[in-house]
Amino acid sequence: MDEFSLVTAAKQGDVESFNELILAYQDMAYSVAYRILQDAHGAADATQTAFISAFRKLDQFLGENFKAWLMRIVTNACYDELRRRKRYPSTSLDGMIEDFEMDTLPISNDDDHDLHLMAKFEEPESAIQRQELQVAIEDCMEQLNDAYRIVAVLVDVEGLSYEEVSAMTDISLGTVKSRLSRARARLRDCLRGKEELLPSQFRLNNS
C-alpha cells in the first residue's frame, strides 16, 4: 500500500496501517529525536510519545505531506522534553556519549547522505576512525544551541527541505536559512578544533 492509502486507513482507525507508517519513519523520527535531545532514552521516549500523539491527532492531518506532519510532532515532543530538562536538569556528557555508542547503530545511508564519504572510510582502520569522527561531529552538534541544532539536524542530517523545516518548526523560511547558516559556521569552527580527527580532504583550514 502506498503512503496515502496507509494514512487513509489509519485515519479510519486501522492501527496496523499506522504501524506500517511508523515502521517506515521510526528510524528518522528516533534519529532526529536523538540528535536534538542528545540522549538515547529521552529520544526513544519522545519518539513513542510522538507516534501515539500522531495517531490520536490523525484526523487533523489534511493530507499534504505526512512525513513533514509527523516530524513536526516529533520535534514538538522534543521541544517539550527540552523544556522539561530545563526545569529538571540532570544529564551528564559522559552518559550521553556512552548512550550514543551503546544504543545507536548506524544503518546504511540512503540517498540523502554522502555515500562517497562513507566509502572512503571503509578501510582497515576505518571503523575506529569513523566512529571518532562521528563522535566529534555529534559533539559539535551538541554544542550548538537548541534552535540551531534542530535546523541543522533536519536539513543537513535528515535532508529535509527548508520549506518542510519551516512548516514543522513554525519558523519562517528566512529564519530557517539564517539559523542554518549560523549553525554551519559554528559547526565548522567547532570541527576546526578537532582537525586531527578529520580526513585530510576535509580539513577546514581557512587558508
Added chain:
Amino acid sequence: MNATPDELLALSAYIDNQLSPTERVALEQRLQQDTRLRAELESLQATVVLVRSLPTLKAPRNFTLDPAEFAKSKPSARIISLNTRWVSRVAGLASVAALLLVVFAVMLGGQADQSQDSPASSKLADSNVVDQELTDQPLAMTAVAEAPIATNLPTQTVTPLPQPTASSAPTLALASGTIEDVTAFQGQDGMPAYSPPAALDDFPDATGGIVPPSVPVPPGSGEVIENPETDNTADTEALGMGSAVGATGGDTDAQGVGSGGGDGGADGMEADDGMSPPDGYTEVAPAVMPSTIPEPQVSAEAARSIDMTAATEESEVTEREGEGEAADEAIATFSTTNTDADRNAADLLTPVLEWWDAFIEFLSRVLFYGWWH
C-alpha cells in the same frame, strides 16, 4: 577574516541551491575574484558533507502501537475474553440453580406450610437477616468458614468451564460456584492480577491461609500486566487479549495500571509532565511482574469474598474516581485506552453484568451460610 552574517547566509543558501538565479550569478562572480570568500565556501561545504555523513540512527526498538489498545473498533481478542467471562457467569448461574434446588428441597421438606404461602418472600426475609449477620461476623470466623471450600477444590479455579451442574453434590456445586464467581467478579472489576492496596489493608488477616498458594491466576488476568512493549505481532496479540480482559467490565483497566504505577513508586514528577508516557510505562511494568502476583491476588479474592458488599461499593467508587482520569492515565502508562465506541458498548452491559455477578455472589454466600449453619 570571517564572513559576515550576510555572506554566510548567501554561501549557505548557495550550497543548498536556494539562491535566486540573479543572486547566484552575483555570488559566483564574487567567488571568482575573492579567495577569502571561496575558502569560506569550501570550509562550509566540507562541514556540510561531514554533517551529512552522520548516519540516520536505527530505532532501538519498534515503536508500533498495540492494536488492542489503540483500535477504534473492537479487536476479536476482546470477544474471546468476553466469552471466557460469560462462561464464568453461566457457571455461577448453574451453581446457584443447583443450590436453590437443594435449599428448596430442604425447605419444602421441613416447612411445607411456609413454602406454600410465599416461599419467595420468606426466603428473601431470611436472606436479609442472614446478610446482616454475615456482614457483622468477625473476620476470622468468616475466613474459617470460607477456607475449607477453597482448599477442597483448587483445580476448579483453573477450569473456565461450567463444572458444577444440578447433578453435582451440593458442596461441590457450592464451592466451585463461589470460587468462580469470585473469579468472574475480579475479572469484571478489570483488576489486574495484583491486589488493590485498600483491600489488603482492610483485610490483613485474609492474606494467609485461606486459599492455597497454588491457586492460579484467572485466565487472562495475568496477561493484563504483560509488558506492552511490542516488537512483533505475536506479542501484540497476546497483549490484546490481556488488555481486553481488563477492559471488558468497563474502563477500569486504566485504573488498574494506574494503581500499579502507584505501587511501584513510579516517577511521580515525570508522570505529571507532558513527556511522561514512556517513563510512566516503564516504571509500571516491573511493579506488577507476574512473579509477584499470586499471593496478593489470592488475598484480594479472599478479601472480596469475605465482605463482598463492601468490596462492591469500594470498587464502584474507585471506578468512578478513576473514570475521569482514565484517559490521561491510559496515555500516561501506555495502557489500554478504549475508544468512545468501546466505552458506550461496555457502559450498556456493565451495570447489568455487575449486578448479576453481585447477585450470584450474594446468593452463593447466603445459601452457603444456610448450608454451613
